[in-house]
Amino acid sequence: MTERETPSPDGLVIAILGGTGEQGRGLARRFAMVGHPVIIGSRNHDRARAVAREIGHGVRGLPNRGAAREAGLVIAAVPWEGHAGLLSGLAPELAGKIVVDCVNPLGFDARGAYPLPVPEGSAAQQAAALLPHSRVVAAFHHVSAVLLLDPDVADLGQDVLVLGDDRDATDLVQALAARIPGVRGVYAGRLRNAGQIEGLTANLVSINRRYKAHAGLRISDI
């Protein structure tokens, strides 16, 4: 049997929808630091430009639509409330592209965080339903934006679980995740299993509150 070749993310232009938020800025910073052309997307062009300038490393800022159009791979990093509206409006620009969904549909009340019910099963499955011509991958749900943004954190020391139904796309996103120092991209199943990955973030929020941490995951024995 010939060995499977891992698709290379070399030179991949990455756009981050909602990239002005904490998670988007953190991912943008890390990918730009390892040489990727990165575009911050926003509902507001000026805000995108200002955040891009602040991040540096050659990051550019565009409205979400322009960012989606120019990129080879697009990361959706918006709050759950904005997820369906944003993605459905960008379906033509996202067609044929890998769309990485890191959205955690969570509610918060006095007892902490809890997973919200999602009719499609998960945010990632909702993305796949809204973007039938894109290759949707779920990843980066458990990586803390605080660590991604911290200049004193050189090594993230954790695994990124990557899920999807397209092997080339999940391989590529695993390889992309591994470009962040200290991160390993680990395949964790098909999109139909994304719901519990998103929901697990509620447990991490509880861990973080109890232990005053920014906990991530490490998978043993692989």
Ligand SMILES: NC(=O)c1ccc[n+]([C@@H]2O[C@H](COP(=O)([O-])OP(=O)(O)OC[C@H]3O[C@@H](n4cnc5c(N)ncnc54)[C@H](OP(=O)(O)O)[C@@H]3O)[C@@H](O)[C@H]2O)c1
């Ligand atoms: N923060 C973390 O540590 C972390 C870790 C893992 C995963 N995540 C996930 O990543 C996503 C983003 O998290 P975040 O903390 O960066 O969120 P955030 O700061 O609340 O929002 C990110 C950006 O989304 C845009 N936005 C807000 N409401 C929107 C709407 N209704 N429609 C379209 N765009 C909207 C805003 O950008 P503009 O106003 O500039 O358009 C905002 O700056 C969430 O789904 C979260 O579950 C977060």
